[in-house]
Amino acid sequence: MRNLAKELGIILACIGFIMAASPAFAQQTGMTRWVCWYNNDMTVRCVLQAAAADSDAAERAVKIAQPVPGAKPLPPNVREIIRAEAELLDAEVSIPMFNHPDEGGELMEQLANFSVCFGKADCDVTFWRPVEVAMLD
Numbered sequence: 001m002r003n004l005a006k007e008l009g010i011i012l013a014c015i016g017f018i019m020a021a022s023p024a025f026a027q028q029t030g031m032t033r034w035v036c037w038y039n040n041d042m043t044v045r046c047v048l049q050a051a052a053a054d055s056d057a058a059e060r061a062v063k064i065a066q067p068v069p070g071a072k073p074l075p076p077n078v079r080e081i082i083r084a085e086a087e088l089l090d091a092e093v094s095i096p097m098f099n100h101p102d103e104g105g106e107l108m109e110q111l112a113n114f115s116v117c118f119g120k121a122d123c124d125v126t127f128w129r130p131v132e133v134a135m136l137d
Contacts, residue, residue, distance in 0.1 A: 030122065032058065032084045036095075036112035037128040038105065044095040044112045046125070048088045053122070055083040062118040081116055084123070105129065 030053055036046040052058040059065045062082050065074060080088055095115045101108040109127040117123035 032123040034116045034125045042097045046093045046116050051086040052084040055085045061120045
């Protein structure tokens, strides 16, 4: 009976994750939504699930996107992430790390959040931590 309850809990958690990460849910809330995870290869991967409602406003909301005299322009792929337009939906963004993450992963989650949301209030990251399941004989 315990195994059934555990399996049911895992299934319900998966259904909740799928609903929260779905574009339909994100469109209801008006938020730009990303799903990110640690890829076990010293990269964090993110996928845009719901595009920004207004890409121009999203770009204006990010301070580093504002041109300053003498500054080099942002690389095009960084502007794409900031603008979070529909063309980027379901594309995978890879964020390099230069060391293995800490055990809890809080800093890794902060890195993902800043790398795709840049502190925008209308942007949300769901950081997925896969559950390791041991198969017992």
